[in-house]
Amino acid sequence: MAVTGVFMSAVADTHSQEHHHGPAKGISRWLLTTNHKDIGSMYLIFSFAMFLLGGSMAMVIRAELFQPGLQIVQPEFFNQMTTMHGLIMVFGAVMPAFVGLANWMLPLMIGAPDMALPRMNNWSFWLLPCAFLILVSTLFMEGGAPNFGWTFYAPLSTTYGPPSTTFFIFAIHIMGVSSIMGAINIIATIMNLRAPGMTLMKMPLFVWTWLITAFLLIAVMPVLAGAVTMMLMDINFGTSFFDASGGGDPVLFQHVFWFFGHPEVYIMILPAFGAISHIVSAFSRKPLFGYASMVYAVGAIALLSFIVWAHHMFTVGVPLAGQLFFMYATMLIAVPTGVKVFNWVTTMFRGSLTFEAPMLFAVAFIILFSIGGFSGLMLAIAPADFQYHDTYFVVAHFHYVLVPGAIFGIFASAYFWLPKWTGHMYDETLAKTHFWLSFIGMNLAFFPMHFLGLAGMPRRIPDYALQFADFNMVSSIGAFMFGATQLLFLFIVVKCARGGEKAPAKPWDGAEGLEWTLPSPAPYHTFTTPPDIK
Amino acid sequence: MRAYAKRATALAAGLSSSSVVMADWTMNMTPGVTGISNQIFSLHMTILWICVVIGVVVFGVMFWSIFAHRKSRGHKAANFHEHTVIEVIWTIIPFAILVAMAIPATATLIEMYDTTESDVDIKVTGYQWRWQYEYINEDFGYFSSLSTPRAQIENRQAKGENYLLEVDNPLVIPVGKKVRFLLTANDVIHSWWVPDFGVKKDAIPGFINETWTRVDKPGTYRGQCTELCGKDHGFMPVVVEAVPEEEYNAWVASQREAAEKERQLTQKDWTLDELMVRGEKAYQTACASCHQPDGTGMPPAFPALKGSPIATSDMAAHIDIVVNGKSGTAMQAFGGQLSEVDLAAVITYERNAWGNNTGEMVTPKEIFDYKNQGSQ
Ligand code: HEM
Ligand SMILES: [Cu+2]
Numbered sequence: 088m089a090v091t092g093v094f095m096s097a098v099a100d101t102h103s104q105e106h107h108h109g110p111a112k113g114i115s116r117w118l119l120t121t122n123h124k125d126i127g128s129m130y131l132i133f134s135f136a137m138f139l140l141g142g143s144m145a146m147v148i149r150a151e152l153f154q155p156g157l158q159i160v161q162p163e164f165f166n167q168m169t170t171m172h173g174l175i176m177v178f179g180a181v182m183p184a185f186v187g188l189a190n191w192m193l194p195l196m197i198g199a200p201d202m203a204l205p206r207m208n209n210w211s212f213w214l215l216p217c218a219f220l221i222l223v224s225t226l227f228m229e230g231g232a233p234n235f236g237w238t239f240y241a242p243l244s245t246t247y248g249p250p251s252t253t254f255f256i257f258a259i260h261i262m263g264v265s266s267i268m269g270a271i272n273i274i275a276t277i278m279n280l281r282a283p284g285m286t287l288m289k290m291p292l293f294v295w296t297w298l299i300t301a302f303l304l305i306a307v308m309p310v311l312a313g314a315v316t317m318m319l320m321d322i323n324f325g326t327s328f329f330d331a332s333g334g335g336d337p338v339l340f341q342h343v344f345w346f347f348g349h350p351e352v353y354i355m356i357l358p359a360f361g362a363i364s365h366i367v368s369a370f371s372r373k374p375l376f377g378y379a380s381m382v383y384a385v386g387a388i389a390l391l392s393f394i395v396w397a398h399h400m401f402t403v404g405v406p407l408a409g410q411l412f413f414m415y416a417t418m419l420i421a422v423p424t425g426v427k428v429f430n431w432v433t434t435m436f437r438g439s440l441t442f443e444a445p446m447l448f449a450v451a452f453i454i455l456f457s458i459g460g461f462s463g464l465m466l467a468i469a470p471a472d473f474q475y476h477d478t479y480f481v482v483a484h485f486h487y488v489l490v491p492g493a494i495f496g497i498f499a500s501a502y503f504w505l506p507k508w509t510g511h512m513y514d515e516t517l518a519k520t521h522f523w524l525s526f527i528g529m530n531l532a533f534f535p536m537h538f539l540g541l542a543g544m545p546r547r548i549p550d551y552a553l554q555f556a557d558f559n560m561v562s563s564i565g566a567f568m569f570g571a572t573q574l575l576f577l578f579i580v581v582k583c584a585r586g587g588e589k590a591p592a593k594p595w596d597g598a599e600g601l602e603w604t605l606p607s608p609a610p611y612h613t614f615t616t617p618p619d620i621k
Numbered sequence: 622m623r624a625y626a627k628r629a630t631a632l633a634a635g636l637s638s639s640s641v642v643m644a645d646w647t648m649n650m651t652p653g654v655t656g657i658s659n660q661i662f663s664l665h666m667t668i669l670w671i672c673v674v675i676g677v678v679v680f681g682v683m684f685w686s687i688f689a690h691r692k693s694r695g696h697k698a699a700n701f702h703e704h705t706v707i708e709v710i711w712t713i714i715p716f717a718i719l720v721a722m723a724i725p726a727t728a729t730l731i732e733m734y735d736t737t738e739s740d741v742d743i744k745v746t747g748y749q750w751r752w753q754y755e756y757i758n759e760d761f762g763y764f765s766s767l768s769t770p771r772a773q774i775e776n777r778q779a780k781g782e783n784y785l786l787e788v789d790n791p792l793v794i795p796v797g798k799k800v801r802f803l804l805t806a807n808d809v810i811h812s813w814w815v816p817d818f819g820v821k822k823d824a825i826p827g828f829i830n831e832t833w834t835r836v837d838k839p840g841t842y843r844g845q846c847t848e849l850c851g852k853d854h855g856f857m858p859v860v861v862e863a864v865p866e867e868e869y870n871a872w873v874a875s876q877r878e879a880a881e882k883e884r885q886l887t888q889k890d891w892t893l894d895e896l897m898v899r900g901e902k903a904y905q906t907a908c909a910s911c912h913q914p915d916g917t918g919m920p921p922a923f924p925a926l927k928g929s930p931i932a933t934s935d936m937a938a939h940i941d942i943v944v945n946g947k948s949g950t951a952m953q954a955f956g957g958q959l960s961e962v963d964l965a966a967v968i969t970y971e972r973n974a975w976g977n978n979t980g981e982m983v984t985p986k987e988i989f990d991y992k993n994q995g996s997q
């Protein structure tokens with residue numbers, strides 16, 4: 088709450104240039120607000136809180152895996168930790184953070200006064216704390232929290248699930264409703280509220296990537312809702328969708344889940360692609376290379392993401408023809424992804440580079456996300472995936488795309504736009520420290536996981552054979568380092584919100600875009616009359 | 622701690638036998654011992670090197686820019702932002718590389734799917750949390766469970782060399798023969814993996830999956846379950862012994878004989894004490910993972926048997942739940958998994974252990990009759 092207060096005061100205190108009244112006072116400002124900046128801040132704060140919560144669960148996991156043998160938690164609780172860690176990070180930390188960035192930045196980038204559907208915006212946000220209150224409360228229920236992995240495969244999650252599963256289903260439904268409403272709002276805003284003259288192909292890339300992400304969300308969140316509803320019926324109403332002994336099909340669950348799940352991983356990365364494009368261009372002081380091909384690449388990735396889901400199911404027993412189709416389609420995704428990386432590198436090439444914190448995170452994003460992309464390409468080779476599947480190689484792969492991908496993308500965005508949000512410059516030395524400790528910690532934590540997986544360590548196990556001991560210890564040390572470092576980020580942001588060097592309207596000399604035409608901090612109401620687009 | 626001392630000694634002593642040292646820092650996949658595993662390994666290395674080369678080129682350009690095109694070195698930004706030819710080239714080249722990669726991958730995959738003309742067929746069934754192996758044409762089968770003592774897992778005893786990768790009854794297969802595995806599961810999804818064979822396949826309730834292997838080198842090969850299957854997912858290893866054909870045939874003969882003997886035991890007259898001894902063993906391997914060694918269970922997931930009404934009074938209900946299980950819960954039907962002798966022993970044990978001193982016993986013959994009457 089204290090954080091909310093300081094963070095907000097920067098916006099609240101600013102005397103509004105327009106003739107509108109400022110924010111309401113007290114708690115009702117937050118409960119009832121329809122202002123995109125307030126809602127954006129709430130999303131960001133919420134997501135950071137979830138990041139710390141999901142992160143502490145990761146610390147429990149890594150502490151247990153520090154040495155062979157069971158030391159601090161029992162297997163049942165370990166499984167609850169991996170499941171809750173995955174769910175909280177995906178649905179609580181990464182997705183809301185990007186929605187927060189969208190709320191703050193989309194109207195500023197397209198010259199709109201607010202989101203198109205402000206009341207629904209408020210509702211989408213406030214559903215989230217409700218959903219996570221329910222989800223986290225399952226930890227205190229009899230029988231414990233969900234313990235079947237964030238992929239909740241049936242029948243482990245249905246016939247064999249803990250009693251709290253029904254609450255988990257309810258929480259997923261609420262999150263889904265929130266995401267769908269958020270996506271509708273984003274599409275409505277982008278389609279209807281662009282300043283006159285901003286054609287689609289003039290939209291900033293962050294706007295483009297979010298537009299495509301929002302369509303992905305609308306397409307797949309109902310599928311997730313369908314999957315959990317079938318579970319609900321199986322558990323409570325005697326149906327047998329996924330129960331083989333009743334004529335159901337456990338593999339159906341996986342098809343439905345991954346039809347949602349694969350686009351979901353792009354939902355977590357596409358907005359970061361957009362933000363990184365702005366940042367790389369700004370600190371290279373050079374226009375983004377290949378704007379049009381960036382847009383087409385994101386579109387291609389989004390379309391392909393619907394026809395690759397069974398690459399998560401190579402060992403399930405898909406027929407040979409299906410296996411080949413999904414292998415080829417998955418390999419194909421590497422092409423547009425490669426185009427994006429080449430474009431970023433070429434944007435830097437012959438630029439005039441400086442390395443403030445947003446750029447450091449962006450460069451690390453490009454390198455480390457590419458490493459995650461490489462291991463993804465390896466996983467796409469179906470015969471090899473028989474060896475990689477469900478080992479720590481996969482854990483390494485998705486953390487390389489999620490931590491330096493999604494999370495570094497969010498950090499880069501936060502540092503890039505913090506001056507606009509708070510009106511102050513953040514502490515550059517501390518931010519660079521945050522970067523380097525995160526960078527080292529993250530690589531120390533996740534790189535050895537490649538080796539562990541290749542040497543044969545399965546994922547989701549609380550204890551392991553002796554030959555895995557050394558790399559696990561290294562990995563745990565890196566994880567603790569990465570985890571502790573994130574408290575520094577909290578400190579930097581609070582410090583920046585409270586004061587510091589005054590930020591000019593455009594603190595980065597290479598930055599482009601409407602948001603930089605506004606004073607820092609951005610007034611409570613902006614673009615009440617649309618700007619001119621040349 | 623002692624495990625560390627042991628590994629430290631191994632490290633010191635290991636300079637000559639470097640495999641011991643290397644084992645702790647294994648960084649790469651191993652080629653394994655089958656044709657398929659070797660092909661997988663070479664696909665893995667090929668794609669790895671492709672990635673390394675692309676990475677070196679792309680990041681080479683990037684690091685060059687980071688080094689040479691810095692503002693602090695006075696570099697002025699160029700202003701280009703499009704180049705159709707380059708963009709087309711760097712779309713086509715990766716595509717061509719991928720096609721080149723897809724060809725050998727497809728060939729390997731086709732071979733992996735060819736389960737025809739097998740010499741030996743083995744049905745593998747996943748249970749929470751052990752494997753059942755049934756030799757389809759030989760009329761015998763058995764369970765294979767983790768044999769690492771609890772004391773090692775709970776750090777009360779030094780960990781052995783094959784910690785968590787050892788079982789009571791390994792799977793035995795002949796070398797040089799094509800062995801086909803038919804996989805299914807009794808409760809949740811499991812996945813049967815032996816890295817050295819390049820074989821991993823999910824065992825799914827209601828489905829029968831097929832895969833195969835041909836091992837040319839005799840030896841002991843170890844793997845694990847790789848699909849999250851509940852609490853003890855980390856504790857259901859796979860151990861396979863590949864032996865020469867004569868040895869395999871002799872082993873099969875002895876197994877068949879033992880199975881026959883076991884069937885005869887049903888007719889023997891058992892005393893309470895004999896059943897208690899046998900029952901304790903059966904209980905520890907089949908039931909203790911859920912109901913706990915001391916019968917206290919883990920409520921609410923797994924009920925206590927110590928003092929439970931079923932285990933202390935209602936004998937018929939007790940036999941029923943153990944033989945037929947309770948559908949919709951983790952309590953499986955053990956009627957088909959355990960012999961009559963073990964069923965009788967384990968029920969008798971539960972009725973007399975941990976202070977459940979009912980003094981009652983049930984004989985294998987009674988179980989046999991119960992099962993046969995029940996199946997009509
Ligand atoms: C704070 C740094 C993090 C550490 C140290 C960490 C560590 C881990 C570990 C060790 C596992 C594997 C657990 C197991 O298989 O037994 C895991 C699983 C997972 N992590 Fe993380 N993680 C971190 C951050 C993240 C982030 C930022 C995300 C997502 C945005 C994430 C998403 C996941 C997911 C989806 C799983 C799979 C859960 C499952 O197996 O069901 N993690 N994490
Ligand atoms: Cu996928």
Ligand SMILES: [Cu+2]
Pocket residue numbers: 810811812846847848849850851853854855857
């Ligand atoms: Cu398992």
